[in-house]
Amino acid sequence: MRYNPAMPKIDIQLPVVALRDYSVHVDSGLLGRLGKLVRQIAPAPVCALITDSVVAELYGQQARDSLEQAGFKVTMFVFPAGESSKTTRTVEAAYDVLLTARPERRSPVVALGGGVVGDLAGFVAATLLRGVPFVQVPTTLLAAVDASVGGKVGVDHAHGKNMIGAFHHPCAVLMDVLTLGTLPKIELQCGLAECVKHAIIRDAGLFDFIGANLPAILAGNSDVLAELVAWNVRIKSAIVMADPYEQGERAVLNLGHTFGHALETLAGYKGLKHGQAVGLGTMAASTMARNRGILEETSHKKIEALLRRIGLLEAPPAVDITAVMALMDGDKKVRDGRLRLILPTAIGAAEIICDARPDEIAAALEAIASPLNRGEGR
Structure with a gap:
């Protein structure tokens, strides 16, 4: 069909619901109930647990055990602790590990750690399969009061901090205050x-x-x-x-x-x-x-x-x-x-x-x- 400039134009407005409600839980001992809480939010067979090398030593096994006891097949990605790991290279390494588990769009990414973990894991969740559920489990005061709430996720670039990122709000924030007592x-x-x-x-x-x-x-x-x-x-x-x-x-x-x-x-x-x-x-x-x-x-x-x-x-x-x-x-x-x-x-x-x-x-x-x-x- 040839283009006819006299054809009527069509203008359709599509309503977009960009935000969803989510809860922030602040309590003692939430890590022990992590699996049950995540299961209520995202009933999927596969779950990704992303953390850094320091937090993995402290709470990684406890978090993994809780998720597995709730019926999740857990794929864990651990990266070297520190802001210098908050790069697209680390994100790509996470994709390589997580995609081997054949996740679905309802498979949650659980971010266990401080602000760097939350930013990086949230960016992975925002971009994996064009977006999967994301649960923040902050273990530092900075992450608990700031980074875990608001939906800003991303990584750093040579041109500046958080230059590559997205808005991807978590499904829930689970803050176990007992983790703060062990912080330096x-x-x-x-x-x-x-x-x-x-x-x-x-x-x-x-x-x-x-x-x-x-x-x-x-x-x-x-x-x-x-x-x-x-x-x-x-x-x-x-x-x-x-x-x-x-x-x-x-x-x-x-x-x-x-x-x-x-x-x-x-x-x-x-x-x-x-x-x-x-x-x-x-x-x-x-x-x-x-x-x-x-x-x-x-x-x-x-x-x-x-x-x-x-x-x-x-x-x-x-x-x-x-x-x-x-x-x-x-x-x-x-x-x-x-x-x-x-x-x-x-x-x-x-x-x-x-x-x-x-x-x-x-x-x-x-x-x-x-x-x-x-x-x-x-």
């Missing part, structure tokens, strides 16, 4: 960076709670940690529900992350953990807000004091300000060629700005790299 102090400190971020952008009460309970949190008190996790999940989930694909207000969750991601990338994802980078980035954002006059000096000093008490203001070995700024210019949150930054306006409020000047960004970076932020000269 540095992992609790890194998780607190995200907790402080949530407090600064939304909830002054959470900010005060962290300050008042910091010794118990760093000591691994399970009751306090359970309350901390639940509080943070409520804050983040409310923001995500209002803007699931980060088209607007959800961007406030990136407080400290534009600075932080650039610092991580420049460090080659070695020697500077994500939480440490976010802590430094949050301090840079607070400094910039104070310098602009949109954040009171007293609030800025409170933010600095809490970050310092947690131990998050240890500067990286070197900060090449020019290189960091170049990486920030290529940040994935750039819109219409303009860098978007999140700046606090009070403890409990923040705003998105698109008019940052190079000189004020440089001044904020100089502040986090100064001897003062290494505890010298005070």
